[in-house]
Amino acid sequence: MTPVPITTVEGRAIALQGHDIDTDRIIPARFLKIISFSGLGNHVFADDRAAAGGRHPFDYPEYQGARILVVNRNFGCGSSREHAPQALRRWGIAAVIGESFAEIFASNCLALGMPCLRGETRVVEGIQQLVQEQPDVHFRLTLAASTLHGLDRHWPLMIESGPQTMLLSGCWDATSLLLSHENELRQTALHLPYLHDFAPPG
Amino acid sequence: MSTGTLYDKVWALHRVAELPGGQTQLFIGLHLIHEVTSPQAFAMLGERGLGVRHPERTVATVDHIVPTTDQGRPLADPLAEAMLSALEKNCADHGLRLHGFDSGQQGIVHVIAPELGLSQPGMTIACGDSHTSTHGAFGAIAFGIGTSQVRDVLASQSLALDKLNVRRISIHGSLAPGVFAKDVALHIIRRLGVKSGVGHAYEFAGSCVAAMAMEERMTLCNMAIEAGARCGYVNPDQVCFNYLHNRPCAPRGAAWQRAVAWWRSLASDGDAVYDDEVSMDAGEIAPTVTWGITPGQAMAVDEVVPTPDQLPPGERPLAQEAYRYMDLRPGQPIAGTPVDVCFIGSCTNGRISDLRDAALVARGRHVADGMKAFVVPGSQQVAQAAEAEGLDAVFTQAGFEWRRPGCSMCLAMNPDRLEGRQLSASSSNRNFKGRQGSASGRTLLMSPAMVAAAAISGVVTDVRTMLSTAKHTRTGPD
Structure with missing residues (x-):
């Protein structure tokens, strides 16, 4: 895989309010009975959207084509299903901004080259309010500076240096990088007694 | 920054390389797979012309989609049948052990790996399922991963990870009749919240946990993820060793003694330093x-x-x-x-x-x-x-x-x-x-x-x- 650096994400945003929105809500389990990820974009938030009878941000015409999702606390908690970020991405989301993220969700997003950036509560709520009042604002998320720009304003965001470096360098798809350490992999395995000294029978 | 904990020791033993930006490449000792989160990973491997690096370190079962009444093949739900067939084909193509319906050992991945003696102290254990934290009951560093990471483990037997902070949760005293490990888990989550564990490994300690049988410890560690902690663990002790003894995949004979000595050495040191500590009274916990x-x-x-x-x-x-x-x-x-x-x-x-x-x-x-x-x-x-x-x-x-x-x-x-x-x-x-x-x-x-x-x-x-x-x-x- 040729590295594809992620330096900026541009486009309109969509706000989804609420804490502890779990991955079962992002993509209900019945849509996991598939052997590829294609088509998941149609089912993102399927039950929430049905319950809202079309009055859900992901159904409003003004947010179709949005690229940046703005959420609150502990977004993506629960199941480790990568189907959740896959569904968001296939709907059109390319980056997520939130007060905080569940850990597995954030690492699944990273593996897809989809940045998750955190912001202080007032910052995130401010962005959400703007997105609700003016859905057509064009934003620019800059990874190196961890900043969101829109209209003539900017908001400071945060991302850990590990994910930031992997996104900026294009190494977010870790497979090639991990395979490049052949010698080190061999050495580590050699020193783990459970692989040799008391390996299981048969 | 924690030092001297089981988490620190196991992390150091499995460290392969430091990656640009500060993440660590960590060797994965045991990889468990099931039918829901693995098919796309095998497809990605195929697209890149990669194979499975350590087929002997990946073990499969079928659990999520199986009917609990009629398990005759083909399964009544064609989508479920397609998922099971894909798992069977992927395991056969790559030489992976699959515990299917006819094995006598099929079941929920977090139930069968412990009962087969696959989950052992000191291992790093990953599975495309968030309740992989269960295996921490054995003093393993066990955590859930997504499908792209399943691909990475299949290809390289390793993952790119950030080291977690370690919080010790000590539960002292004994549980009243009618109060179980599940109640302890729900009580902890209620007290600390569903996102308290983000960025943390939870070490469960104290006299209450020491007195728990292995299956109770599995229930406790299983729910660590519901507190936001990607992994939870209990230090290995005699209760753990007794559980593992004579399990099919546990060490035998002279190797058993060497294994126990190594396992004991991995428990958190008496003077280990934790990033955070919390303590609770078991007597306060009700159903x-x-x-x-x-x-x-x-x-x-x-x-x-x-x-x-x-x-x-x-x-x-x-x-x-x-x-x-x-x-x-x-x-x-x-x-x-x-x-x-x-x-x-x-x-x-x-x-x-x-x-x-x-x-x-x-x-x-x-x-x-x-x-x-x-x-x-x-x-x-x-x-x-x-x-x-x-x-x-x-x-x-x-x-x-x-x-x-x-x-x-x-x-x-x-x-x-x-x-x-x-x-x-x-x-x-x-x-x-x-x-x-x-x-x-x-x-x-x-x-x-x-x-x-x-x-x-x-x-x-x-x-x-x-x-x-x-x-x-x-x-x-x-």
């Missing part, structure tokens, strides 16, 4: 049930549903959402709430000791009129052990259905699901909206004994009131 839509929205069974002013301001909006969804009023007792469906099973509480605890309540009684109650053993081995003890007969005579092993209604990817707004009493791990297969279905999480009590009486019931006539003792070793 606990959830009332809302996250596992943190929990209460003692003899309390009333919390009112908004009893909750921190930040939690009130979610509480309002929960009252509406659950159709529960703030201030109302949870005991006495009518229940429609009772489910005993899952990777949290589908082991033999869980079934014994529930059977103790069910024995000689009968489920309430109109109640749908069913028991899904966690594995074929659990089912066999239960049948040998006659627990299946206890349950069926009490009006419970006795099913075949699988994940079942924990996440309802098979035909077992709630309908409409049904309310379930469930020994599983998540009470999220829609989790049990109906978009408006409602879940109350509780211990298996509490589920049995609800099934008998038809309403949420304090199991302690039903144990006075049935002496509460463990009926066998786990």
Whole structure:
């Protein structure tokens, strides 16, 4: 895989309010009975959207084509299903901004080259309010500076240096990088007694 | 920064390389796979012309989509059959061990790996399932991963990870009769919150945990993820070694002694430094049930549903959402709430000791009129052990259905699901909206004994009131 650096994400945003929105809500389990990820974009938030009878941000015409999702606390908690970020991405989301993220969700997003950036509560709520009042604002998320720009304003965001470096360098798809350490992999395995000294029978 | 903990030691032993930006490449000692989160990973491997680096270190089973009634092939649901067939083909193509229906060892991945002796102290264990934290009960660093990471483990037997902080949660004292590991887990999550564990590994310690049997420790570590902690663990001790001894995949003979010596050396040092420490009193813990839509929205069974002013301001909006969804009023007792469906099973509480605890309540009684109650053993081995003890007969005579092993209604990817707004009493791990297969279905999480009590009486019931006539003792070793 040729590295594809992620330096900026541009486009309109969509706000989804609420804490502890779990991955079962992002993509209900019945849509996991598939052997590829294609088509998941149609089912993102399927039950929430049905319950809202079309009055859900992901159904409003003004947010179709949005690229940046703005959420609150502990977004993506629960199941480790990568189907959740896959569904968001296939709907059109390319980056997520939130007060905080569940850990597995954030690492699944990273593996897809989809940045998750955190912001202080007032910052995130401010962005959400703007997105609700003016859905057509064009934003620019800059990874190196961890900043969101829109209209003539900017908001400071945060991302850990590990994910930031992997996104900026294009190494977010870790497979090639991990395979490049052949010698080190061999050495580590050699020193783990459970692989040799008391390996299981048969 | 923690030092001298089991987490630090196991991390250091498995460190392959430091990656640009500060992440660590970590060797994965045991990789568990199942049919739901692996097919796309195999497809990605194929697209890149990669193979499986250590086929002997990946073990597969089928659990999420399996029906618990008729398991004849082809499976009745063509989508489920396609997923199982894909798993069988991928395992055959890459030379991976698959514990299928005809193995006698099929079951929920987090039940079979411990019972086969695959999960051992000092290992790093990864699986495309968030409840992989279960295996931390053995003093392993075990955590859930997504499908792209399943691909990475298949290809390189390693992952790019950030090191976690370590929080020690010490639980002191002993549990009262009728209070189980599940109650401890729900109590911790209630106290600390569902996101408290983000960025942390949880070390469970203290006299209460030391006194727990391995299956209780598995229940506790299983729920670490519901507190936001990607992994939870208990230091390995004699209880752990006794459990592992003579399991099929455990070391034998002279190798056993060497293994135990190594395992002992990995336990957190007496002077280990933790990033954070919390302590709780086991005596304060009552049978606990959830009332809302996250596992943190929990209460003692003899309390009333919390009112908004009893909750921190930040939690009130979610509480309002929960009252509406659950159709529960703030201030109302949870005991006495009518229940429609009772489910005993899952990777949290589908082991033999869980079934014994529930059977103790069910024995000689009968489920309430109109109640749908069913028991899904966690594995074929659990089912066999239960049948040998006659627990299946206890349950069926009490009006419970006795099913075949699988994940079942924990996440309802098979035909077992709630309908409409049904309310379930469930020994599983998540009470999220829609989790049990109906978009408006409602879940109350509780211990298996509490589920049995609800099934008998038809309403949420304090199991302690039903144990006075049935002496509460463990009926066998786990």
